[in-house]
Amino acid sequence: MGKGPGLYTDIGKKARDLLYKDHNSDQKLSITTHSPAGVAITSTGTKKGESLLGDVAFQLTQKNITTHFKVSTDNTVLITATVDEAAPGLKSIFSFRAPDQNSGKIELQYLHDYAGISTSMGLTQNPTVNFSGVIGNNALAVGTDVSLDTKSGNFTKINAGLNFTKDDLIASLTLNDKGDSVNASYYHIVNPLFNTAVGAEVNHKFSTKVNTITVGTQHSVDPLTMVKARVNSAGIANALIQHEWSPKSFFTVSGEVDTKAIDKSAKVGLALSLKP
Secondary structure: OOOOOOOOHHHHHHEEEHHHHHOOOOEEEEEEOOOOOOEEEEEEEEEEEEEEEEEEEEEEEEOOEEEEEEEOOOOOOEEEEEEEOOOEEEEEEEEEEEOOOOOEEEEEEEEEOOOEEEEEEEOOOOEEEEEEEEEEEEEEEEEEEEEEEEEOOOEEEEEEEEEEOOOEEEEEEEEHHOOOEEEEEEEEEEEHOOOEEEEEEEEEEOOOOOEEEEEEEEEEEEEOOEEEEEEEEOOOOOOOOOEEEEOOOOEEEEEEEEEEOOOOOOEEEEEEEEEO
């Protein structure tokens, strides 16, 4: 997370990425090209079951301003403008999704060697205001994440988290859902040479007394090929192999099987990302 503690969303991120990132059961194709004017154009198509979804995104960066424009097949248009380093450590983000007139949002992020703050507010008459803050350093950080509905005056989200990092180990603990659930995660680099790591996540929900345990691992077979696997306490096992066949272009095959119902068909996902 760099020199400072990062943002609240960085708490437990390494374990989440190891356990969940790039696993999917859909078929996805993404192609990115660049125009002579410097605009990055990304076309994406995804097949989810019997549904076919797609979008085209345009991204232009000029100095410290990045503008992102995405048109989707669900008849929505997402516009995002990001101003990076408007002041030292400060980033501002404006987003709007048409035709939803109540979707406008502005967000400010500030990163310091000993703090990370993010606050956002909907651009409506009675907006929801979100604030998250982390204090500490790159070894130990504590933070909170809260949302307030200004119309009702009620807090819609109250979370708190702790992150501990030492050498090749990261441990995190978060209290979520206004105290109704607790999540503990662990990430450990076993062999940096082969990018071998293990991770685990334990979630307990107090209202239902349900525990969920997920464990996983990753390993680089060679500098361009990675394999990942995970299994949870419900008996759902996932695995993937990802190959970088050219710089920033990836081909990923992933699968999921219910070990408690082997007779059911396994789910298979394919993803191809091309960035010439």
